Amino acid sequence: MSVFEVNNINVFYGRTQRLFGVDLPPLQSGDVLGLLGANAAGKSTLMRTLAGQQDFRGGTIRFAGQELQRHRARHWLAGVGFMPQTPPQESALRPFELLWSAARALGVTLSDQALTQRIEALLARLGLAERAMAPLYSLSGGKRQLVGLALALIRDPQLMLLDEPTSALDLHWRMVVLDLVQERVQAQQGIAIAALHDLDLAARYCTQLVMLEQGRVVAAGPVAEVLNPANIARVFKVEAQVEIGPMGYPRVQVLNAIRHPG
Amino acid sequence: MEASFRQLGWRRLVMLGGLLLALLASLLLDLQAGPADLSLGQILAALWDSEQLDLRHRIILFDVRLPDALIALAVGAALGLSGLETQTVLNNPLASPYTLGVSAFAAFGAGLAIVFMPTLPGIGHTLMLPLLALLFALLCGGLVLLFSRLTGGARESVVLFGMALFFLGTALTSALQYVGDTEAVDQIVFWTIGDLTKAGWPEVIAVSLCFALVLPFSLRHVWVLTLLRAGEAQAQSLGLDLNRIRLWVLLRVSVLCAFAVCFVGAIGFVGLIGPHIARILLGEDHRYLVPGAALCGALILSLASFLSKALLPGVIIPVGIITSLVGVPIFLALIVGQKRRV
Structure with a gap:
């Protein structure tokens, strides 16, 4: 049974289109989806859209049988824990x-x-x-x-939307945060979506990955399928090797930046 | 954690009690100041039983000093509360009805009434002045709101826009002084400076009633106001409708501030500084801060009222001059201190 479905989301800022027909793989309870992409790829825009804070055209966002409607965003957010990129001031x-x-x-x-x-x-x-x-x-x-x-967790949400939850944290707390997210997802049959910059952490904690480039999904699916040198080269403009580390998770070894990308 | 949270609550309640005591002391101080020699003992006795005083002193106490002293409390409380709410919803420590131009617009509305003496059927000239002041204060509040919505609530630019409105209101009032006759100009000057001595019991009752009507709405909002102190992004991410909150808060702030200034003039800086003193004493939890800011505003204006009578023997300096002279250095200190935190 799939619990969270996102199909064909288009987002415009004024006349500029930021997201182009974004589909996410159907998520079951217990899934952790990692959103990967370079800066300005549309991760935060997608996050805000999923949280009901950004208008979208066409498409549907559905969670546990309930469909997101913009004018009822407050109601939607009651079941969603959204952690924006900006920390409390x-x-x-x-x-x-x-x-x-x-x-x-x-x-x-x-x-x-x-x-x-x-x-x-x-x-x-x-x-x-x-x-x-x-x-x-x-x-x-x-x-x-x-x-x-x-x-974001104060309401004990079933769906967690975390926009770069670990960007300001050191190694120890990155692990603690993602452990906590994983634990909650498993304990209450919830779902988490996190925009992440750290590929190794994404490989370790996520069950599904989506790579975004300029507002488009370029790869989506299980970690092993998405995290390969070709996709990494395309999205992050770096040459990399992916190997299986001693703990059994894929590990990304970045070799060098691609000088003249695209 | 919880023990210290509770302890902090108690400490703040005690602090509120202390503020209340200070306010009472300042009220007595204010009542006792002035040319006619009334001692504190005489005043206390007369408040208990008015027959204790001879007629002349009774008139001085009950028809002059008491309304002046009480309007200082009511106006101060109204300005303190409206300043706090403006600062919180616009997320800017430099915001207040005065710095956003609401008071200046109210003064312009009052000036219109003074110079042109318009009348409406059923509404006499004496009511036109507060009515026009109220109307223009609301207009200014509406413009600030519109601007904050159009710019997506960018915190710095809202205050700059408010400054522009302040200048506009001041310029329009100057233009009125240019066309008005001498008597009108005198009245307008009183208005733009702010003066407590022209208020009587009806004004005291009107401002107090308005404050009493608005306060419950603010108290109902204390959790949301506290949450707003975490920042706009956080409040929004939890599903708060910031636009709606701003609309309601700025609406009631404009009404409250308009009522506060429409009888006594555009007294500056109380609404800016009162909330900051309250913050230093009480922290950011609006359960304590909302009453605290009202108390601090009242205390400041009451002390200023005392000073206005006590500084120069035999002369009453308009209270707005005192609040501005004290307020400007504190305002500058806030600008410098703002770099460090919100």
């Missing part, structure tokens, strides 16, 4: 306060005690327990990114 707000207020603003129906437990568990898992009551402006960019992830 450097205000004097504290992570615990932020999560608490967000839950209450969104009408999360949890008792104070249950909400406290959920927030504490999230913050502890993301290594923010010590900084739960520290103003956001005192946190590093990476820590704020983790707060942003906690915020």
Whole structure:
């Protein structure tokens, strides 16, 4: 049974078309889809569209039998955890306060005690327990990114949309974040879609990959099919070898940049 | 985590209580200042039982000082609250009804009423002034809103646009002074500076009522307002309709600010600085910040009212001059400090 379907999505910014008939492979619960592509390939645009924040023409986006309609985006987002690329800004707000207020603003129906437990568990898992009551402006960019992830997960969503969730994180926290995403997807039969820059991490955590180039899908499917030297050369303009690493995941060895791409 | 969250809440409640006490103290200070020698003891006794004072002092206290002191509280609270909400929804620490031109437009509306004395059937001249002030304040609020929607809410440019409206309002008011007669010009000058001494009980009641009507809406919004402090992208990603929130907030802010200034004139900087002092004392949680900003606004204006009477013996300096003289350096400090955080 496929749970998340995205077919033939076209997006325009004014008159410029940004996404051209994008299809995603049908996703089953438990799937983690990695969106790969160079800068400005359309990853963030696609993410925002899937989150119901960007108008699209033609096509359908359907999750668990429900179809996304732009004017009911708020309703759509109630079941979706969307983590935008921008982390929470450097205000004097504290992570615990932020999560608490967000839950209450969104009408999360949890008792104070249950909400406290959920927030504490999230913050502890993301290594923010010590900084739960520290103003956001005192946190590093990476820590704020983790707060942003906690915020996206506050409603315990079935569908997670993560726009470069690990871009400001060091190796340790990248692994922790993607472990958490994988765990949640498996535990609650959910689905995650993450725009990623790190090919090795994508190969390790994703079940499906989609490569975008200038608003078009150039490759889509299981990791082993998509992650090959030809696709990598086309999308990232680098010469690379793909081998199976000691842990059994594909590993990308970048050899050199292609001097005169295209 | 939760223990310290709760503890912080208590600390902030205590702080709010402290602000309330400071406000009461400042109210008494304000009541006691002035040429007629009324002691604090006499005032307290008279507030308990008005028969304690002779007629002359009773009139001074109940018809002059008390309405002046109370309108300072009501207007200050209204400006503090509207300043806070403007800063939060536009996500800019330099935003306030004054810096966005709402007060300047209200002053222009009042000036129109003063110079041309228009009347509408059923509405006398005395009501036309606040009505026109209100109308122009709403117009300015609407323009700010329209601009923020057209530009996608770019935080810096909204404030620059507001500055432009401020200049426009000021220029239009100057033009009115050019065509008005001497008496009208005097009144307009009073209006553009801001002065508490012309208000009486009806004005006190009108501003207080407006504040009391708007406050529940702000309190209902406290969770959303707090969430907005994480930034626009975050609020939007959770499904908040920013345009709708801005519309509602700027609408009620314009009404509140228009009511606040339409009787006492365009008092500057209270709405800008009150919220910042509240933020320093209370943090960003709007459950405490909304009442806190109102309290701080009231406290500032009450202290300014006291100073306006106490600085030069026998002379009452228009309170708007005091708030501006104190406000400008703080405004500059905010601009410098803004680079470091939001």
